[in-house]
Amino acid sequence: MDWRWDFTFDVVLPKMWEAAGVTVWATVASFVLALIGGLILMLLKTHRSPWISRPATEFIEFIRATPLLVQIFFLFFLLPDFGITLPPLTTGILAIGIYNSALCAEVYRAGFQAVPKGQWEACIALNLSTYRTFRDVIIPQSLPPIVPALGNYLVAIFKETPLLSFVAVAEIMQISKLIGAEYYRFTEAVTIAGIFFLVMSLIAAFLIRLVENYVKRSILH
Amino acid sequence: MVPRIAIVIGLAAFLAGLSVATFAELKMFLPAILRGAVVTVQISVLSWLVFMAMSLIAGVARAKASGAVLWLAVGYIEVFRGTSLLVILFWLFFVMPEFGLTMSPVLAGVLGIGLNFGAYGAEIARGAIGAVPRGQTEATIALNISPWNRMTRIILPQAIAIMIPGMVNLTIELIKATALVSAVTLVDITYASVQQNQLHFRTVEIFAITLMLYYCFAQFVRFGGDALEERFSRHLSKRV
Numbered sequence: 001m002d003w004r005w006d007f008t009f010d011v012v013l014p015k016m017w018e019a020a021g022v023t024v025w026a027t028v029a030s031f032v033l034a035l036i037g038g039l040i041l042m043l044l045k046t047h048r049s050p051w052i053s054r055p056a057t058e059f060i061e062f063i064r065a066t067p068l069l070v071q072i073f074f075l076f077f078l079l080p081d082f083g084i085t086l087p088p089l090t091t092g093i094l095a096i097g098i099y100n101s102a103l104c105a106e107v108y109r110a111g112f113q114a115v116p117k118g119q120w121e122a123c124i125a126l127n128l129s130t131y132r133t134f135r136d137v138i139i140p141q142s143l144p145p146i147v148p149a150l151g152n153y154l155v156a157i158f159k160e161t162p163l164l165s166f167v168a169v170a171e172i173m174q175i176s177k178l179i180g181a182e183y184y185r186f187t188e189a190v191t192i193a194g195i196f197f198l199v200m201s202l203i204a205a206f207l208i209r210l211v212e213n214y215v216k217r218s219i220l221h
Numbered sequence: 222m223v224p225r226i227a228i229v230i231g232l233a234a235f236l237a238g239l240s241v242a243t244f245a246e247l248k249m250f251l252p253a254i255l256r257g258a259v260v261t262v263q264i265s266v267l268s269w270l271v272f273m274a275m276s277l278i279a280g281v282a283r284a285k286a287s288g289a290v291l292w293l294a295v296g297y298i299e300v301f302r303g304t305s306l307l308v309i310l311f312w313l314f315f316v317m318p319e320f321g322l323t324m325s326p327v328l329a330g331v332l333g334i335g336l337n338f339g340a341y342g343a344e345i346a347r348g349a350i351g352a353v354p355r356g357q358t359e360a361t362i363a364l365n366i367s368p369w370n371r372m373t374r375i376i377l378p379q380a381i382a383i384m385i386p387g388m389v390n391l392t393i394e395l396i397k398a399t400a401l402v403s404a405v406t407l408v409d410i411t412y413a414s415v416q417q418n419q420l421h422f423r424t425v426e427i428f429a430i431t432l433m434l435y436y437c438f439a440q441f442v443r444f445g446g447d448a449l450e451e452r453f454s455r456h457l458s459k460r461v
Contacts, residue, residue: 002319058228065393065439066432067400070411074428077418079423162307163401173307186315194308200304 008188012179016192019175026093026171027158033097034153038104044114045105063102069163071095075165092164100157104150111146112138140219147215151208155201162193171194229440232433250417250427257413258434264330264409265438271335272342272395276388279339280346281372294343301340307401309333314405330402338395342388349384350376380392382453389446393439400435410434 044056046122072095079086086094093121115138123133176189224437275297282294301309317324324332353376361371403412415432418424 062436065304065397066396066435067411069400070414070428070431070435073411074424074432077424099265115405124375152449154337159305162305165307166404170254173305173311186311187319190308190316194304194312195306197305198300198303202299205303 001034003186003187007092007183007185008192010209011183012176012188012192015179016172016189016196017173019170019172020171020196022089022156022160023171023204026089026096026161026164026169027154029093030096030100031154033093033103034048034100035150037097037101037177038108041101041105042108046112047051050164060102060105063099070095071099072163072167088167089164089169092161092167096163098154098158099160103153105155107149110149111142111165112144114145115121115141125166144212144216148208148212150210151204155192155204155208158204159197162197229437231439236262248424249421250414251430252422253413253417254430254434256406257410258335260402260407261396261399261409261411261438264327264334264402265396267327267331268334268338268399269392269395271331272391273337275336276342277338277377279343280350280376282398283347285342285348285372297336298340298343302344303335304337306333306337306398307404309337310401310404326402326405326407329405330399330407333375333405334398334402338390338391338398341394342391345384345387345391349380349387352383353379379457380381382450382457385446385450385453389442389450392442392446396438396442397435412444 041056045053045060047053047056072092075095076088076091076155079091084216119141122132123137128137161171162173164171165177168174172193176186176193179189180186279294279297286294310329313324313333314326314329317329322346325331355376357379358371361375366375399409400411402409403415408416410431414427418427421427
């Protein structure tokens with residue numbers, strides 16, 4: 001094995017630094033998409049009419065049962081057929097966002113179901129408005145289980161972004177593949193990509209624990 | 222959910238009907254996709270074995286061991302949970318030869334997926350072992366049962382019943398994750414469908430079949446998992 005530090009510092013790290021920005025942007029954008037999409041899916045799934053809740057349930061199950069990579073390819077090849085040409089990064093963000101909104105919907109649902117039924121009944125008995133019911137009673141109680149789970153999905157999304165390299169988005173994995181192909185040296189680039197993901201995940205896990213404790217302390221006294 | 226198994230059978234019937242109706246069209250790409258499905262199943266089964274072995278070993282070590290073994294287990298779990306599966310696959314396939322260990326694509330894929338999911342499974346196994354009531358351990362100590370027998374005869378059988386739902390979920394995730402093995406030059410369903418799509422430009426049909434196949438695999442695993450859970454928790458007292 002030969003590890004070349006000059007190659008690492010002169011070639012690999014500058015390119016990786018640019019690619020890290022793409023990875024982070026893809027993560028954040030997909031996460032925001034997943035948060036909003038998850039809320040919509042959750043509302044559809046818990047809708048009164050089975051004509052709405054049933055298809056939503058099956059859609060969520062279908063998204064969860066099929067690989068994200070296939071969904072990315074599907075969107076990537078399908079959208080141009082409908083005359084929509086998006087850059088690969090946007091398509092990828094869309095695919096990761098949809099995939100994770102199905103997962104987030106379950107998180108939201110579990111959080112709201114964790115609130116005891118008596119709380120809803122008490123709100124009705126006290127004649128609280130819908131707004132006050134949600135703002136002061138339901139949401140504060142459903143946040144503690146939701147926040148750490150959503151944090152875990154943020155890390156999961158971060159680790160899913162390398163899949164975008166399959167559709168040639170210039171994120172970390174794609175750049176390390178390109179460096180490997182150009183110089184025929186995979187060792188440094190792929191190892192640094194691995195260390196990057198490891199370090200970022202560990203930091204994120206630490207931050208999630210902090211936020212989790214904060215939410216627990218500030219909401220549930 | 223029983224209706225879902227009906228959906229799976231319906232999809233299979235639909236596929237069969239489709240193949241009769243437009244056979245000439247399907248004949249172009251269906252054989253290649255089905256060859257890919259065989260590779261996907263092979264990789265899934267092999268990596269599932271690695272995954273189960275690693276999660277039980279690392280889970281028991283994480284829950285019960287101390288000293289160097291515990292740190293080894295923690296290090297394994299954190300490293301493989303923290304890095305992305307695709308990066309691990311690449312590292313095994315392209316970087317390991319630098320260390321003098323050249324792997325075949327199948328070996329790299331199976332090891333990468335198995336080790337990655339083993340780290341997640343170890344956390345489930347640890348949780349399940351921790352969920353076995355303390356009284357069970359105390360009773361075995363009182364009865365002077367050796368630590369090995371305590372683990373294999375008393376704790377693990379109860380822990381397995383608890384960990385089945387989590388392991389079933391991870392198994393479905395594992396089957397989905399085999400879609401990544403095309404990164405190490407294996408032609409599984411995903412890669413086969415991309416290839417066929419580039420040849421025939423039948424995006425909707427090809428990817429609908431691919432997604433359906435994955436969906437069916439997942440539903441069969443879920444169905445089998447429910448049956449297994451029923452079988453393993455039958456003799457346990459109903460405690461929540």
